[in-house]
Amino acid sequence: MAKNPRSPKTSKASKAATSVAGDPPDIDIGISGADRASIAEGLNRLLADTFTLYLTTHNFHWNVTGPLFNTLHTMFMEQYTELWNAVDPIAERIRALGHPAAGSFAAYGKLASLPDAPGTPPKAEQMIRTLVAGHEGVARTARALFERTEKADDQPTADLLTQRLDIHEKTAWMLRSLLQA
Numbered sequence: 001m002a003k004n005p006r007s008p009k010t011s012k013a014s015k016a017a018t019s020v021a022g023d024p025p026d027i028d029i030g031i032s033g034a035d036r037a038s039i040a041e042g043l044n045r046l047l048a049d050t051f052t053l054y055l056t057t058h059n060f061h062w063n064v065t066g067p068l069f070n071t072l073h074t075m076f077m078e079q080y081t082e083l084w085n086a087v088d089p090i091a092e093r094i095r096a097l098g099h100p101a102a103g104s105f106a107a108y109g110k111l112a113s114l115p116d117a118p119g120t121p122p123k124a125e126q127m128i129r130t131l132v133a134g135h136e137g138v139a140r141t142a143r144a145l146f147e148r149t150e151k152a153d154d155q156p157t158a159d160l161l162t163q164r165l166d167i168h169e170k171t172a173w174m175l176r177s178l179l180q181a
């Protein structure tokens with residue numbers, strides 16, 4: 001392989017590049033360390049609930065049966081896609097606040113308020129009831145965190161929570177409507 005004449009073995013530039021790594025400055029965004037920790041803890045609960053509901057909804061997309069198969073199979077796909085897209089902004093807000101984002105089944109099992117998906121696929125109507133309860137549960141988790149974000153002047157997290165509340169409450173209404181005669 002030809003040597004790249006522009007890449008000497010040791011240069012001032014490469015020394016400078018390695019010296020950039022070290023202790024980064026403290027986060028100084030106008031939210032105290034204690035508030036950032038408290039909000040990140042609540043966001044990790046929201047992340048765990050959102051991921052759990054994502055997985056349950058995808059499970060039901062795979063396993064739904066009955067006369068409403070087409071409707072529910074498609075509706076569940078739209079819902080799990082929305083939930084899948086939601087986990088990333090929640091996790092990245094936790095990182096921006098300076099904390100690790102939970103990302104394992106073990107962590108989610110401890111943090112989530114929602115139960116794991118049922119081991120045996122239930123009937124379609126029970127799937128809808130489970131998802132109504134799931135969306136309402138995630139809404140409660142998001143709402144429980146809201147006051148902390150307002151007190152800490154954490155507008156980006158409050159905005160994120162507002163968007164998630166809107167989606168979960170709307171989806172719970174749509175699912176609930178399927179159960180009404």
Ligand SMILES: [Fe+2]
Nearest residue numbers: 061062073077
């Ligand atoms: Fe599919």
